[in-house]
Amino acid sequence: MFKFLKDLIAPKKCYSCNEEWHFLCENCLSKMSNFEPICYICKWRSDKFEIHNNCKKNVYYDNIIILSHYKNKIISKLIKDLKFYSKKDIAEDFWYYLSELFFENEIYKNTDNYIIIYPSMWFFKKLKRWYNHSEILAKYISKKTNIKLWKKYIKKIKTTRQQSKLSKEERVLNLVNTFKIANNKVDKIDKKIFIIVDDVISTGSTINELSKILKQNWAKKIIWLIIASD
Ligand SMILES: [Zn+2]
Numbered sequence: 316m317f318k319f320l321k322d323l324i325a326p327k328k329c330y331s332c333n334e335e336w337h338f339l340c341e342n343c344l345s346k347m348s349n350f351e352p353i354c355y356i357c358k359w360r361s362d363k364f365e366i367h368n369n370c371k372k373n374v375y376y377d378n379i380i381i382l383s384h385y386k387n388k389i390i391s392k393l394i395k396d397l398k399f400y401s402k403k404d405i406a407e408d409f410w411y412y413l414s415e416l417f418f419e420n421e422i423y424k425n426t427d428n429y430i431i432i433y434p435s436m437w438f439f440k441k442l443k444r445w446y447n448h449s450e451i452l453a454k455y456i457s458k459k460t461n462i463k464l465w466k467k468y469i470k471k472i473k474t475t476r477q478q479s480k481l482s483k484e485e486r487v488l489n490l491v492n493t494f495k496i497a498n499n500k501v502d503k504i505d506k507k508i509f510i511i512v513d514d515v516i517s518t519g520s521t522i523n524e525l526s527k528i529l530k531q532n533w534a535k536k537i538i539w540l541i542i543a544s545d
């Protein structure tokens with residue numbers, strides 16, 4: 316309780332240099348070895364984080380844009396504090412950096428062609444907390460980019476076995492036909508470009524499955540916008 320109160324009144328301080336007003340200041344972020352644009356599948360260089368055409372076999376997403384490395388101790392601590400210790404303000408620094416990264420890597424003219432979403436907690440078996448940090452990030456990125464945010468766009472139609480207890484192959488099968496697009500959204504996906512905001516990359520099979528459902532409903536392009544990956 317005391318720690319909670321202390322956090323409330325204490326000014327924000329950069330986790331790296333202790334300067335006030337940010338949890339991660341722009342200067343420290345720029346000094347980190349952040350992600351070079353790569354193709355997430357083969358890990359080789361790729362302009363704008365695009366998945367190479369050759370790497371797209373059974374892959375339904377088009378770009379995975381990543382800000383930083385999870386192995387960076389400061390980044391991983393910030394993410395953990397954001398998720399588990401109710402330091403929601405940390406999202407303020409991250410949404411700003413993620414928006415900037417998006418502008419750098421996607422040239423867009425008409426915001427009407429885009430929709431921002433975030434993975435719902437049960438889709439990724441995320442722990443139930445009183446807030447969803449990805450929702451907070453997505454909400455602010457939506458404001459900054461002027462792109463529409465969808466909250467309830469997907470429904471669960473079958474209970475799954477716990478993913479962590481299954482082998483890689485079983486996990487993929489386990490997810491098939493588990494989710495469906497909400498009725499009021501299903502005819503609004505056609506030709507749209509989706510930006511999916513999340514903190515870290517979950518298993519490849521889950522991000523692919525959400526991308527697949529959107530593509531099956533005629534989404535034009537799927538871009539994941541992620542704070543950190545290994
Ligand atoms: Zn700093």
Ligand SMILES: [Zn+2]
Binds near residue numbers: 354357367370
């Ligand atoms: Zn590749």
